Amino acid sequence: MRSIRPPMSAPAFLREFVRNWKTVGAVAPSSPALAEMMMEASRCAEARHILELGPGTGAFTQAIARVMPDQAKYVGLELNEAFVHRLHEEFPGMRFECCCAQKFDLTQPDFSEGFDVIISGLPWTAFPESLQKAILGNVLPHLAPGGCFVTFAYFGFHLLPAGQHFRELLGSLLPNVTTTEVVWANLPPAFVYVARREA
Numbered sequence: 001m002r003s004i005r006p007p008m009s010a011p012a013f014l015r016e017f018v019r020n021w022k023t024v025g026a027v028a029p030s031s032p033a034l035a036e037m038m039m040e041a042s043r044c045a046e047a048r049h050i051l052e053l054g055p056g057t058g059a060f061t062q063a064i065a066r067v068m069p070d071q072a073k074y075v076g077l078e079l080n081e082a083f084v085h086r087l088h089e090e091f092p093g094m095r096f097e098c099c100c101a102q103k104f105d106l107t108q109p110d111f112s113e114g115f116d117v118i119i120s121g122l123p124w125t126a127f128p129e130s131l132q133k134a135i136l137g138n139v140l141p142h143l144a145p146g147g148c149f150v151t152f153a154y155f156g157f158h159l160l161p162a163g164q165h166f167r168e169l170l171g172s173l174l175p176n177v178t179t180t181e182v183v184w185a186n187l188p189p190a191f192v193y194v195a196r197r198e199a
């Protein structure tokens with residue numbers, strides 16, 4: 001377990017939403033309650049190699065830093081430069097790449113063992129189908145056997161066409177997708193999709 005610093009400010013997140021609403025996709029960072037649900041659902045506390053997509057202001061990163069084993073390796077892929085700058089400051093021991101999750105080269109030797117946990121904070125319902133496919137197509141081949149992919153959906157928004165398409169796409173790539181109960185202590189309330197690759 002590591003000690004952690006205070007989380008980044010909600011105003012910083014809102015500022016970036018106003019500038020880049022299409023990619024930020026939310027007006028507020030995820031709550032500690034949702035972060036906790038993501039940690040439990042992914043069994044992040046047992047992970048050896050962790051990939052985070054869209055860490056933003058670090059709502060999930062902070063929870064990951066708290067629970068991940070000392071010897072575990074982490075990399076976060078975030079396209080927003082302002083967020084990456086702050087993530088480097090807030091989590092100096094962790095690796096962040098300023099890049100698009102759909103383009104980052106995960107075939108590098110550093111990642112040769114694959115990831116046993118992939119945690120996504122990406123706003124899937126704000127993405128066109130082509131981008132959903134490109135991102136999942138780039139990262140899921142690197143989910144290790146027995147590994148777990150978790151992502152959240154805002155309750156109600158998951159019924160929108162883009163939300164339904166994402167759910168179908170995920171199910172076509174990883175069978176046995178399950179959902180958690182709704183975390184009401186989040187703005188908006190959200191639940192988690194949990195998908196495991198067979199061991």
Ligand SMILES: C[S@@+](CC[C@H](N)C(=O)[O-])C[C@H]1O[C@@H](n2cnc3c(N)ncnc32)[C@H](O)[C@@H]1O
Nearest residue numbers: 026029030054055056059078079080100101121
């Ligand atoms: C809804 S915010 C979530 C932030 C944080 N994980 C949380 O839950 O509070 C989505 C984040 O994904 C990032 N993002 C959007 N598209 C991305 C992409 N293609 N590759 C990497 N990061 C992306 C945004 O810049 C933003 O920081």
